[in-house]
Amino acid sequence: MLPVYLETFGCQMNELDSELVQGQLSALGYRFVARPEDASVILYNTCSVREQAEQKAYSRIGVISARKRAGENLILGVIGCMAERDGLDLFRRHPQVDFMCGPGELDRLPQLIDNVRKSNAAQELEFAQPLALADRTALAGNRSRRSITLSAAEDNLENLDLSRAFDPDSSGGKRHSAYVRITRGCNKFCTYCVVPNTRGAEVHRPPDHIVDECKRLVDAGVIEITLLGQTVNHYRYQHGSAVTIDGREAPQVGPGLSAFRSSAASTGKRTTTFADLLRRIHEEVPALKRLRFITSYPRDFGDDILSVMRDSPRICRYLHAPAQSGSDRILKMMNRGYTVGEYLDFVNRALVMLPDLCLAGDFIVGFPTETDEDFEMTCALVKRLPFKNNFIFKYSPRPGTTAFDRLKDDVPEDVKRFRNNRLLAIQTDVSHATHKEWIGRQVEVLFDEVRTFERAKNAKSNASPITVMGKEIQSSSASSPAQTRLFQCIGRTAGDLIFALECKNEQEAILFVGKTALVEVSAASALLLTGGLSKALVFAE
Ligand code: SAH
């Protein structure tokens, strides 16, 4: 029962990977602990998307390395995208790291831990050899891109997803929501992005596996499923093309962008598109209350998908469709494959078909050569559309990407910071306006956590900040001697807007967790809706 501490950085893909790793190791008898001080095995599931993400992991690795140098008997493993990107360089710079495992090789993780354990035990013996590099590294390199037939390793990776044992009690406040992967990897090669290198080629999972996983999750108590893929609308599974020797369907490498052109010749094979997949899940898992998906690529998002969304009440009217820039010149340099005009056409098409749609996205500021004029075009795009929120990032040059190799990172840091702050301020105004549209309306909210805080009597502001999903949604103020305790239950609408319900006491707030209820919105800030239960209907479980 070796105690393991696992910390996750990065995106939802990594969160799901960590859940799978935890399931896999728990089944083998490992026990997970909440603090690194209590663990013998320390795992960091890392992200490489921006330099800052890597710095966080490096500082954690530094702390554990120091403990190891001071004589503590610990096993330190670095898993995820940074392991894949850094490769052996990581061992050179951090010799205390015992093993590395890329995101495409996680099925080999138990073996790696085992190798290190055995080697550590053998160190006591006279003729012990240091562990060979091959026994402490599991990285894909770009092996997966060389062949269109899937390697056995990837098949094993599929088994890792299939063996998922969802424990509704182990996932804290999020136990009613789960992620399901539909596509691994990415083939888009946006010039700034490491993901095609770290996660490998785009591989689509067989639809039957996805639908079965959704069914099993719902049987285990899940209310909301988010389908995961880097570009979900490019999901496309051609039946009969990838089968295992015993006749089962296997994951399949994506067909490439040409399959989405109207001129693409039909292969004559039955195909499950993203629209088909959504329809199947909606129909075949009727007990699932909410189905959502991230991330949508602003190109090749057909009306077939929008029609399925419109006709399927349990598919959330929510689109996370990152635009990245409002300048056509920059979009071209990013290799995004669409223009601002095409982005606007896509979003407007979606808004006409789904008037309740909530729109979110990502933008990068300070991409190489971005001028004030380019940036102004980005600001104009943000002002023009009803984004509920946008994640805004300063461009971070990533080794191994085309932009890193070919474009000078020539926008000074202070200009990046200024643009970042300015765009955030614009987004705050847009978010406020978007949220205000919901005042007076009745919406269904899925509640997932209770918040308690102190509020000074006779004061409107709160003494302690409230944070939801890492974001501060109510800020703190100086504490006052006379304070009252307030209780809220926090949830999200189908469009992913955060809603806070004020409750009389903690017991009442707890009652709502994991349930959906119809509420009436009475007030809105840029990040939060508030209001009371709708008089029409209380629990709509
Ligand atoms: N597949 C998704 C994005 C995945 S990465 C898509 O295509 O939209 C998540 C976000 O990180 C991206 O949308 C982008 O805004 C940001 N990002 C990726 N690489 C970056 C880099 N080098 N510097 C700054 N931000 C970056």
Ligand code: SF4
């Ligand atoms: Fe990265 Fe582009 Fe792929 Fe998104 S679509 S993961 S930004 S390469």
Ligand code: F3S
């Ligand atoms: Fe980071 Fe890898 Fe996700 S680089 S954003 S953890 S796919």
